[in-house]
Amino acid sequence: MTQSIAAKAQNDSPSIPTTDLVTVSRAVADLRRGEIVLVQGHMDGVAHSVAVIAAEPLSQNGFDRLCAISTENDSPAIVLPRVRAKSLGVACKEDAFIAFVSGNVDDIDAARLGEIANPLLDLDQLPDGDWRSVTMAESAAIRLAKLARLLPAVVTVPITADQLENLVRAQNLLVLQSDSINGYEDASAATLREVSQARVPLEDAENATVIAFRPEDGGQEHLAIVIDEPAKDQPVLIRLHSECFTGDLIGSLRCDCGPQLRGAISEIAKSGQGGIILYLRQEGRGIGLVNKLRAYALQDRGFDTLDANEELGFDADERVYRPAAEMLRQMGFESVRLLTNNPEKLKGLESWGVTVAERVPHTFPSNGHNEFYLQTKKDRAGHLF
Structure with a gap:
């Protein structure tokens, strides 16, 4: 169990x-x-x-x-x-x-x-x-x-x-x-505490609340976007979404992050049962925005998205999942239905005690600029498209 x-x-x-x-x-x-x-x-x-x-x-x-x-x-x-x-x-x-x-x-x-x-x-x-x-x-x-x-x-x-x-x-x-x-990242995540929340009507989910969590050392805040009023006695529909300035904010076509974020908001709102998007401050699979831009430059030279990160000296994926588990714990949720194509997210949550009752597929069509990116995630990272 x-x-x-x-x-x-x-x-x-x-x-x-x-x-x-x-x-x-x-x-x-x-x-x-x-x-x-x-x-x-x-x-x-x-x-x-x-x-x-x-x-x-x-x-x-x-x-x-x-x-x-x-x-x-x-x-x-x-x-x-x-x-x-x-x-x-x-x-x-x-x-x-x-x-x-x-x-x-x-x-x-x-x-x-x-x-x-x-x-x-x-x-x-x-x-x-x-x-x-x-x-x-x-x-x-x-x-x-x-x-x-x-x-x-x-x-x-x-x-x-x-x-x-x-x-x-x-x-x-x-x-x-x-x-x-x-041990910093795990230990810091364990000290996350809610510091602010407010009702923030969204384009596809007018009944939404954003809750900010901050670690005791004053590090970066992670956000929980709670849509409607999800029940705590059944698996809650959630998405773990790593921040992506280029995809989320300025509409980059190199990735599928923007459509995934907006699509998750819409799907949770349409479910009628509510849910949560955990917006994690782990840009570029945990390498940061500046290094992600460097990785893009390497991709323009022929590297795929995973090799580009490794060429910079990072692991293919540097993200950690304890912050997500800690936020769920503090909000009173122990079991989830996870909107994802990435099996590592299931393993990551489960390693910190979250029961993943169901993986909910979350795919979007390519746009003419990100076919190679999506194919790499499928072939090399094992994403379930």
Whole structure:
């Protein structure tokens, strides 16, 4: 029997303190500004720390600050996705990320590192240097860059325990544990709380209410669009809809998001039983709007929608489903009829204790621009068209 949402949420209550969640949230903002953050990981009981700047917003001043931290034996390294390393001519192992260390720090600067990190650029050659495996702290730093919706590439230097303490005192830098970064999304979702609601008549559903949920660390709000008054003693008709600026708001024809959103509103309203659309802040299957535009540029070069995400260094789908389960729990719903073609959404909800009583097909015709996109979702992602 599927575990109830309430029981599941209780059993998986966040093990990360709210103070750590806030620290991760602050570090995300620092990383986006090109600031240094300090990340500490542990392996075999031994702590290993690095000073990190995201490669995308890296300035020359930031790079100079990293170089000032580094020692003669530990030059700055740039941590890249495996696919980017391969495009640069490096036959690396199947590790997801790998680090490049220039043989001479004078051969590189912030602009050069930005070019190396950018998967949309073709480089003639790299500076002389060596490749090495990444540390646990560097892997967590990549996760932090993903949370910041930046390119998953970071510039790092290892630091000692004494250096870490000095940097915290002298430069007021944030220190993050790798476990806090890696567990952030689930732990933050567990703290979602309703912060506002209002009646919002919609074009195809005049009796609609929008409820906003915000995590305790102050992260992005997720929305529940409740249409009519769905009963709580039977499976409720819902759709999980990841935000899509291009499809939802400006009518992009590259995807089917806009028709799916408006179609779900209409179908729920016509059902006569009400339902809910959970509008999740996970643009571009969780990579963010800017990276989605980069993925579009790669698609124009011949990559499909999944390979384009992976070429940027992301998983094919980076979305998480605990926020949806938590919102349903707080609204008092434990069983759903899910409007979707994506079997991963069923698995995602069920993994957090939601009973999916029925999958309701939710398909729309192609428009002349998205046939390849829809075919890829069917052939490679297993969507049930």
